[in-house]
Amino acid sequence: MRPASVSGPSSLTGIGLMCLAVVSFAVTDATAKWLGGHINVAMVVWARYVIHFVLSALVINPWTVPGLLRTRRPWLQLGRSALLFACTALNFTALQFLQLDQTVSIMFSAPFFVAVFAGPMLGEWVGARHWVAITAGFAGILLVAQPGAGGIHPAALLSLAAALCYALYSITTRILAKTDSTPTTLFYSALVGSVAASLPLPFLWETPTEPLVYGAMLELGLIAGGGHLLLIMAHRRAPAATLAPYLYIQIVAMIALGWLLFDQVPSRWTLAGAAIVVASGIYLLLHERKERAARTLEATLGD
Template sequence: MRPAMSAATKPASRRLFGILLMCLAVSTFAISDAMAKWLGAHINVFMVVWARYVVHFVIALVVFNPWTVPGLLSTRRPVLQVTRSALLFGCTILNFTALQFLQLDQTVSIMFSAPFFVALFAGPMLGEWVGARHWAAISAGFAGILLVAQPGAGGIHPAALLSLFSAGCYALYAILTRMLADTDKTPTTLFYTSLVGSVVASLPLPFAWETPQEPAVLVVLLLIGLVAGGGHMLLIIAHRHAPAAVLAPFLYVQIIGMIILGWALFHQVPSLWTLAGAAIVIASGVYLLLNERRERARETLEATLGD
């Protein structure tokens, strides 16, 4: 029997399909953020976050449940699972709140500072300390964030700090995801993500409930969970067809999607400062991704030669 192919050994056609799925996934994330911004003008943000998680949970329950996936709820690190899920919830509510005050292109540009936070946190949490070149890329990336935010120069709304905190939460979430990958199955981690998010989002509901007055609002509340959940499914399938190192640079397609949606739906044109800052953020992030890819390839080669 032929051994099963890993993502790294898939043929070129499979990798291209994985890249296509990745681009579709991040495009759906751009659409869900645009929906959140639109909904914020019609209903409170707690209702938006609640709808996003509950609908996502229902979808996850249909695809992954204890009957179709035996042992789904079994986790060797329950505290880590709950903490990771809570971090993603924090990321969501901070981002959705920031969207009410910032342009789509501004929020996504700041959110893409997450790889720099990952590089910063990976040292103390994973023992993966960065070198001088990494520090240079991280510094350049944060300089790009400053260009977007323009602090102290009559720049954008202070809600930019919410986007920055959201990026920090996402970075910690990403690191905990890597830590859980060695002990828990992917369906288990995905299920806990939607379950914990739904429970936490439901806690303030008795005080924050607001009945939608317009049919369009109700429809979009249902769609935001479907779109976000579908995006996560596309992301998972993409990683089955191509390695993460190949897919990672295409995350930045989301910035293009946000700029287009901001212009088409909200008549928001990005400023030159935002475009320049976003370009620096993308360049720095791609450098970190490519450098990590080279280091992993070198480690693999050294391990092979050692054998």
């Protein structure tokens, strides 16, 4: 069977779905930032998880998917879900203090963390060229977070911690893919996040006074859940290596939403840092694709 190419109808559909997914993630962050000005962050995180869980459970549940709760690595499933929850909570908190373009640029340091941790955790050690790209990427993060008389805003460290959590989440997802089904992993993510977000709510609940806030809470869960569904659909139609560069459309979307909704114009430092992060990330993606192709050719010749 011939593999799908970028020019094939399936891959083009996958790319379109990927673009919609990353724009959905940008809208999710923008909504979370707006909600943070009306309710506390704990309620924002709760809305994101619980509404997403309730909606997804209508389709993916133990009755429609027999054996859904069966996992061969329960502790790793819980740990992965906890990492995603921590990433969301840290990112939504940082959004209350930083511009949208700043948070998304810092969050895109996650691929560099993945490259660093893939060696000890997955046995995928990186070479000298990877380390150059990783170093350049972190230099771009410093440009986004720092220049100015005030120095680094403490919230930038929250975004960096969120990126670290997301990198570990990505690695554990790859490990679990060998033993557990995708529906099982998705269900545990939503379930654990919903439980964790609900525990402090009795002590932190603030009854919204504006109907628009309720609408935004509902929209947050819908868009977040829809974005993850679009991401899954995209990966079913095109290879991950084909889709990965389109992740960076999220930076453009975040800059546009920050300008339209919050009158936030990115500084020259943010634009320069984001450009370095994108260039470094795309270099890593292209280099990884080249290495994968070389390994495939080697295996083919070996046969």
